[in-house]
Amino acid sequence: TQTTFIAVKPDGVNRRLVGKIIQRFEEKGFQLVAMKMIQPPRELVEEHYAEHKGKGFYNGLVDYLCGGPVVAMQWKGKGVIARSRAMMGATKDAAPGTIRGDFSIEVGRNLVHGSDCAEAAEREIKLWFGEDKIN
Ligand code: ATP
Ligand code: MG
Secondary structure: OEEEEEEEOHHHHHOOOHHHHHHHHHHHOOEEEEEEEEOOOHHHHHHHOHHHOOOOOHHHHHHHHHOOOEEEEEEEEOOHHHHHHHHHOOOOOOOEOEHHHHHOOOOOOOOEEEOOOHHHHHHHHHHHHOOOOOO
């Protein structure tokens, strides 16, 4: 089975949507295996979104993610990487029924992050959880 990295971004925390977002993944049948709330340092966020460095929205994106506490999580289950992305909804114009589609109207305030492939999941889990011991 796969493990992925999911984060509730600061707007999700601010809007009290943490519970609702967790509930969707739990109801789907995925297992929450690690979770922490963290005010991420800028260098961590810059590294997290390194693939977007140089793009017009990069600095605003980093500011956004550093703008408050983030709930960082590891979720486990069959096909969790692609399936959690589908549950989050597309980056642009997420469909109703998805987390972004139901709760967000701005690409720059889209509540949730999910790893987009197995390599990204491994990299992001290392980056956000590092030495933390996970049972
Ligand atoms: P994430 O990586 O956060 O899970 P994603 O994989 O759907 O989102 P990416 O293309 O990786 O989308 O973009 C990373 C983040 O950058 C998006 O979640 C969004 O907040 C922001 N972003 C992407 N495109 C734009 C844009 N055109 N204008 C403003 N912000 C954008
Ligand atoms: Mg992405």
